[in-house]
Amino acid sequence: MFESVLIANRGEIACRIIRTAQALGMRTIAVHSQADADALFVQMADEAWEIGPAPASESYLRIDKVIDVALKSGAQCIHPGYGFLSERAEFAEACAENGIAFIGPPASAIRAMGLKDAAKALAQKAGVPVVPGYHGSKQDPDFLRQKAYEIGYPVLIKAVAGGGGKGMKRVDKATEFDDALASAMREAQASFGDPRVLVEKYVLSPRHVEIQIFADQHGNVVHLNERDCSLQRRHQKVIEEAPAPGMTPEMREAMGKAAVEAARAVGYVGAGTVEFIADGREGLRPDRFYFMEMNTRLQVEHPVTEAVTGLDLVALQFRVAHGETLPFTQEEVRLEGHAVEARLYAEDPEKGFLPSTGRLWALELPEDFGIRVDSGVEAGDEVSPFYDPMIAKIIARGADRDEALDRLSRALGETLVAGPRTNAAFLKKLVDAQAFRDGAFDTGFIDQNLEELGAVERPLDPIAVAAGALALVRRDHDRNALAGSVAVGDLPGPWWASDGFQLVGQRQTGLPLMVDGARVEGALTWDAQGPAFELPGAQSPPGAVEASVVEAGETMLVLREGRQTRVAIHDPTAVDLEHLDAGGLIKAPMHGKLVALFVETGQSVEKGQRVAVVEAMKMEHVLTAPLDGVIGEIAAAIGDQVGEGARITVVLEEGDTA
Ligand code: ADP
Ligand code: ADP
Numbered sequence: 001m002f003e004s005v006l007i008a009n010r011g012e013i014a015c016r017i018i019r020t021a022q023a024l025g026m027r028t029i030a031v032h033s034q035a036d037a038d039a040l041f042v043q044m045a046d047e048a049w050e051i052g053p054a055p056a057s058e059s060y061l062r063i064d065k066v067i068d069v070a071l072k073s074g075a076q077c078i079h080p081g082y083g084f085l086s087e088r089a090e091f092a093e094a095c096a097e098n099g100i101a102f103i104g105p106p107a108s109a110i111r112a113m114g115l116k117d118a119a120k121a122l123a124q125k126a127g128v129p130v131v132p133g134y135h136g137s138k139q140d141p142d143f144l145r146q147k148a149y150e151i152g153y154p155v156l157i158k159a160v161a162g163g164g165g166k167g168m169k170r171v172d173k174a175t176e177f178d179d180a181l182a183s184a185m186r187e188a189q190a191s192f193g194d195p196r197v198l199v200e201k202y203v204l205s206p207r208h209v210e211i212q213i214f215a216d217q218h219g220n221v222v223h224l225n226e227r228d229c230s231l232q233r234r235h236q237k238v239i240e241e242a243p244a245p246g247m248t249p250e251m252r253e254a255m256g257k258a259a260v261e262a263a264r265a266v267g268y269v270g271a272g273t274v275e276f277i278a279d280g281r282e283g284l285r286p287d288r289f290y291f292m293e294m295n296t297r298l299q300v301e302h303p304v305t306e307a308v309t310g311l312d313l314v315a316l317q318f319r320v321a322h323g324e325t326l327p328f329t330q331e332e333v334r335l336e337g338h339a340v341e342a343r344l345y346a347e348d349p350e351k352g353f354l355p356s357t358g359r360l361w362a363l364e365l366p367e368d369f370g371i372r373v374d375s376g377v378e379a380g381d382e383v384s385p386f387y388d389p390m391i392a393k394i395i396a397r398g399a400d401r402d403e404a405l406d407r408l409s410r411a412l413g414e415t416l417v418a419g420p421r422t423n424a425a426f427l428k429k430l431v432d433a434q435a436f437r438d439g440a441f442d443t444g445f446i447d448q449n450l451e452e453l454g455a456v457e458r459p460l461d462p463i464a465v466a467a468g469a470l471a472l473v474r475r476d477h478d479r480n481a482l483a484g485s486v487a488v489g490d491l492p493g494p495w496w497a498s499d500g501f502q503l504v505g506q507r508q509t510g511l512p513l514m515v516d517g518a519r520v521e522g523a524l525t526w527d528a529q530g531p532a533f534e535l536p537g538a539q540s541p542p543g544a545v546e547a548s549v550v551e552a553g554e555t556m557l558v559l560r561e562g563r564q565t566r567v568a569i570h571d572p573t574a575v576d577l578e579h580l581d582a583g584g585l586i587k588a589p590m591h592g593k594l595v596a597l598f599v600e601t602g603q604s605v606e607k608g609q610r611v612a613v614v615e616a617m618k619m620e621h622v623l624t625a626p627l628d629g630v631i632g633e634i635a636a637a638i639g640d641q642v643g644e645g646a647r648i649t650v651v652l653e654e655g656d657t658a
């Protein structure tokens, strides 16, 4: 076995790889950006080398720097994880040129599968079914529109260089084709530096079912069964499981065989995944699945396969790269029980899943029987705006699907994250959804059920506000800071009353709060049943204040039913930076890059009109005018990096001056 490995990645996957490498007796070498100097994976590794500033383009994506550290530290091999350099053929080549083993397939296989059009052509040649469509080189709009007509609507336009669900547009009718094509090409050019697209049939009731394959250097190729990744949002996976609901042995055999053929066609070595789209209108049928693409790396959701096969895929990657023969045959591959993974993200489902960064004031991830947690962060760490905002993967296994889902549901219920908002409650609802339990779902399930899943804006939770208000009152009392400027000090209350306070009648005190960044005038009341908090239009039932409260500086983070509410005392002497301007201020929702600006100073806009687009964490955020008015000074230019909350411009109401 290799004696040392450099891990060219970060976060949970770096931790995951280090764990196995250390168990195999290897010296582990981490490379990290300045932002990750104190990260968990850096602490876990035997050695750590800094390779540059926070932006990935200046650190994790720098092939020269990674190779330089590998040479200096004497690393025998490099594991690229997923994302970053994992699918860059030049990186695999640079490793080879410097005598370092690359834990992945040959550069030629990465290249062959790198572009979706070429990969489709290759799969077709190998006898693997592909989605009907046009994947040739002509890019003329008239020609592509004609092809779309021949294929039959709905069609999907895809960037040939695409990944991560970007540059993909569904088109339902001919009149929408030209706009969708232009937009897909623009996105493809911006994201991948390559505007080329392919057009294919949009498969109805689509199910995403993928096959994990493994190949050694001696011509052995096996598949390790399927994973169903149909629960998606913006074409990105949210929940993955194995086996796929409704899978039959015939279908598994047909898909497994097709995946192995595709891998053989490119001389594959190591771990890879062949992604198929299945037409699920009549359940999974062996004659209705099509090759989509091959991911030539370890997949995010590989733990699901590990759980049902009993294999350690990372250990297997090292063995195969070291020249060992696969230690089992296809017949010996196990498939036992059921496993399901949920991706816990720092994002806000109530705000269109906007990534939510910042310090993790509290982090409790379940460690129950049947639960595996792969995470790269600890309480006290920052979820930084520079990288993927995944906090953890929670993987549950059980004897059958229901047992696995029940365990996952419980684990999600026990998950506690304070600071960034997360999708934990959303995931729990998803895992509990009856249609999902029944196996009656396709890739559109999440989008069709956003409301039921709680992924819509909701009003303040008065119970959480009450819990936060009470916690603030108690803290201020404990601090004995009764003489301050804040009204809390004047509060009488049953908790510390020494004046023979009687629990009769009702008492009430006005309390000015900042709740989730907005000023709230509420009243704290209590009677014999206990405390309650009254907001205009909503009242928490007395005595029902049950929530976890985490103190974060001057703010109380209240967690209730998977939702977080930030409660602080409104300090009238502090300058309220957030509300300095009129309501027309347009700010960057998070750290990112200004990629489009649709207005100029002096231009009239209507409420809701698009003003700018900020790209952050692989997503575009459209900023719209909050009111009718005239655009004031514009504080940023296209291409600028903008910080969270940075002013971009302001919409001035008629009569205002800048
Ligand atoms: P998968 O099927 O494994 O989710 P995708 O093809 O959807 O893979 O995306 C590639 C993987 O790389 C994703 O899981 C994504 O989280 C990861 N990834 C993409 N960009 C980044 C990044 N900037 N930082 C870290 N990970 C990334
Ligand atoms: P990426 O490289 O972004 O992962 P994929 O080609 O794997 O791109 O597609 C991503 C997702 O888009 C799939 O998981 C699937 O949900 C959806 N998708 C892709 N092709 C089709 C299709 N022809 N019909 C319906 N849905 C599709």
Ligand code: MG
Residues within 6 Å of the ligand: 275, 293
């Ligand atoms: Mg894909």
